[in-house]
Amino acid sequence: MLGSLSLSYKENLRLNGFAVLRRFEVNLASIDASCRLGNVDIVEGLNPVQTLVPHDSYEAQPNTYSGNFGRSDFPLHTDLAHWARPPRYFVLRCICGAPNIATRLLDGKILIDAVGADILRMALVQPRRPMRNRKQLLRLLERLEHPSDSLIRWDSLYLQPASLFAADIFDQIQNLLLSVRPVEVMLLELGDTLIVDNWRCLHGRSAALKAVGPRRIDRTYLKELR
Numbered sequence: 001m002l003g004s005l006s007l008s009y010k011e012n013l014r015l016n017g018f019a020v021l022r023r024f025e026v027n028l029a030s031i032d033a034s035c036r037l038g039n040v041d042i043v044e045g046l047n048p049v050q051t052l053v054p055h056d057s058y059e060a061q062p063n064t065y066s067g068n069f070g071r072s073d074f075p076l077h078t079d080l081a082h083w084a085r086p087p088r089y090f091v092l093r094c095i096c097g098a099p100n101i102a103t104r105l106l107d108g109k110i111l112i113d114a115v116g117a118d119i120l121r122m123a124l125v126q127p128r129r130p131m132r133n134r135k136q137l138l139r140l141l142e143r144l145e146h147p148s149d150s151l152i153r154w155d156s157l158y159l160q161p162a163s164l165f166a167a168d169i170f171d172q173i174q175n176l177l178l179s180v181r182p183v184e185v186m187l188l189e190l191g192d193t194l195i196v197d198n199w200r201c202l203h204g205r206s207a208a209l210k211a212v213g214p215r216r217i218d219r220t221y222l223k224e225l226r
Helices: 006-016 030-037 065-069 109-115 117-122 164-179
Strands: 018-021 038-040 050-052 074-077 089-096 103-107 124-127 141-143 150-152 159-161 183-185 193-197 201-205 216-225
Touching: 006 018, 006 193, 018 183, 030 038, 030 089, 030 193, 030 216, 065 074, 103 109, 109 117, 109 164, 117 141, 117 164, 124 164, 159 164, 193 201
Parallel strands: none
Antiparallel strands: 018 193, 038 216, 050 216, 074 201, 089 193, 089 216, 103 183, 103 201, 124 159, 141 150
């Protein structure tokens, strides 16, 4: 039951930017299990629950991570970083696990400490492709309405620097990401659930080789936690 877990998982989110619940609500559908955790965010163009399955690049849509990287490592990023206000949280829920495929997580505070909050706020980026026929200027680090909240965005695939200054910061971040070691979380059993603060944590995926077997993960976005 969620009641006995609510304090611990929220505390882990506060401390680390993510939390893991093992075999959480195995008898519920993914949408219902996610509703136990928070208010589901309906993202334009996406189903409330998206099923993530490894694909070779030629099998996937070209404008997706699978279409660009196939079964290779997915680089660290934040989801929908090219949107003005990306979803706050996302939930990854194991339906069918596979050994040796990990979700990688890096606390964005590491980037802030290394590069500097003021510099990240000054670095302007834009989507690589127009959204609604325009390219909006975005900051790598956004101040939000609540004083305790900020939003870090990073995606080397879907964002591009909007100035020479931002290009230099881009290079710094990419070099930094090559030198850090992310936390790795394995989702192996039915109901294993990872909750990630998408305004704080970068995430990626280790290589998904065919030899390790099938893997199916359901993803849901949340506006807020319960």
